[in-house]
Amino acid sequence: MPAIKTNRNSSKKEVIISKAAKLFREKGFSATSMRDLAENVGVEAASLYNHIRSKAEILQEICFRVANQFMTHLEEMENSKQSSIAKVQSILQFHIRQMIHNYEAVHVADREWKHLTDPYLSNFKTQRKTYRQRLAGIIEQGIAKKEIKKIDAPTAVLIMLHAVSGIESWHRSKQKISAEQLEENMVIILVEGLRAG
Amino acid sequence: MPAIKTNRNSSKKEVIISKAAKLFREKGFSATSMRDLAENVGVEAASLYNHIRSKAEILQEICFRVANQFMTHLEEMENSKQSSIAKVQSILQFHIRQMIHNYEAVHVADREWKHLTDPYLSNFKTQRKTYRQRLAGIIEQGIAKKEIKKIDAPTAVLIMLHAVSGIESWHRSKQKISAEQLEENMVIILVEGLRAG
DNA sequence: CTGCAAAACTAACACTTATTAGTAGGTTTT
DNA sequence: AAAACCTACTAATAAGTGTTAGTTTTGCAG
Missing domain, CATH: 1.10.10.60 (Homeodomain-like)
Incomplete structure (x- = not known):
């Protein structure tokens, strides 16, 4: 059987x-x-x-599972009817929560994908690039609707995504604030940094 | 001779x-x-x-040179008479500029220090922790003086420092905005995210 | 209990790793 | 010119790499 x-x-x-x-x-x-x-x-x-099958296969599984989760959530947001800034906030929160609760895999996908070998490497890089472009697209919509201040959207994406990977330090720190407080603080700083005012 | x-x-x-x-x-x-x-x-x-002397020594040199540069600048800021938010902004700009102009070494110190071996490893970790605590101290002063909004200072540090490492992506991207624009955008998003309002 | 397949084991493979020993050539100092 | 040196080389070492072959153990279905 x-x-x-x-x-x-x-x-x-x-x-x-x-x-x-x-x-x-x-x-x-x-x-x-x-x-x-x-x-x-x-x-x-x-x-x-x-x-x-191989050491390489393990890395592939880790990286693409994570990539798929993020891509799926991004698509949900693209199809939702919220304001742009709400979409961005939701995506940020998704990243934060993934980084908190699926820490090991997300962190590996973020930092070790360079060790993928072709064709997986090119595939992953393409997915990554696409993801960032589409997220930048949402931010640009927000700028056009004057919900978000006039900034370079790719730069905003880069800040958001890398800031989230700082949760690594939170995991390692002894006196942790709660996961909820962490999320709240990150959202305040980053979303307020984007919001038009 | x-x-x-x-x-x-x-x-x-x-x-x-x-x-x-x-x-x-x-x-x-x-x-x-x-x-x-x-x-x-x-x-x-x-x-x-x-x-x-060894492969390990190369990594040590890279990591500690970078660490010393940042520590030196932090101390200058601690001794300066600017407002807290101006100090934070200056430190952020220093990180951004280092990441732009001394990219390779800074990036390695940031991501590869785990491969240091003791006693260098513990030493580095201590320096890193101290640096972050002192930067958080400056932010806390800013909060006390109501220049900075009420947020968890260690979280703000974590966001700032990791956001900067996103400049890695800027280096790799084809259509780069200028270094000046990059710095300006990052400062706007992050400093405005912190400023009390 | 028997038979069979999944999954463990041992041993080995062909390479690659960082590093050392020993040496020769070339430049600088005496 | 001689002595001292720095730095390059070749060759070798011992340990570690991912992975395969072949064999034994395990656990379940009939």
Whole structure:
């Protein structure tokens, strides 16, 4: 019965990918060896290959899953009827929440995608570029409607997206403010920085 | 005469460090081999060791040089008599300009410091933490003086510093706005996001 | 209990890694 | 000219890399 096999297989595969995300974040993709990963999974390095095809495949899975989540949410916003600034705020909040709750994978997709190999690398870069252009498009609509102050939209995108990756430091800090407070503060600073006034 | 020797030595060492910064940024510290570096310098890998002690030492030099520049400027600001918001703006501009003009090294210090080894690693982490705390201190003064809106200062620091690292994307983009425009836009969004209103 | 497939293991492969030893050529200092 | 040097080279080392082959163990279906 393939169903059982697939379940078993994929649940173990999920464990591997999740441990890999943790290690890739901590040490980077290149500095993480398959033996490191195996030890964390509790298995010999060779055994990993019963579940995954290669080290590269693990990175691919992590990066594209994350990319798809963001792209899906972006499309929802493009089709919604809110004001532009509300759309931008919602996208910002989505990024913040993903960075809080799916930290390892999001962080790896953000910082380790360079180690993808073609054709995945070009594919990822294209998706990334498209995402940013479409987000800039929403901001430009907001500028046209005078909801957002006259700024360079790509620069605003760049600030937003990179500011969010600062949540990395929040995760590491000892005296954390709550996730809600963090989100609120980030939204205040960034959205108010954009709002026309 | 030791002066000549030292000059020769250090100028070649500078070439090595500068090429290393470029490669470490492009591929990451771990994914850059001494053979890669040697090829870029135009020499055999073993010859590098006439100028540097180890791969680790190169990373140390890059990271601590950058850290010292930022710490020095922070201290100047702490001792200056401007308003808090002007201090914050000046620090932000310093980060932006460093990121524009000393891109490779700053970027490496920002992203690859994890690969430092003790005692340099702990030392670096301490410096980094101290820097952020003192910057947060300036922001808190601004809040107390009602120049800056009531926000969590560490969160503001985190946003500022990470937003700046987004200049990486500006460097890579084809249709760049000018460095001056970039700086202006970033200052508008971030400083206005902080200013009490 | 038997049979079978999934998934673990050990061993090994072919490379790549950072780094050292030893040496030769060329320049500078004495 | 001789001595001291700096810096390049080749060759080698020991350790670590991702991955494959082949074999044994495990756990479930009949």
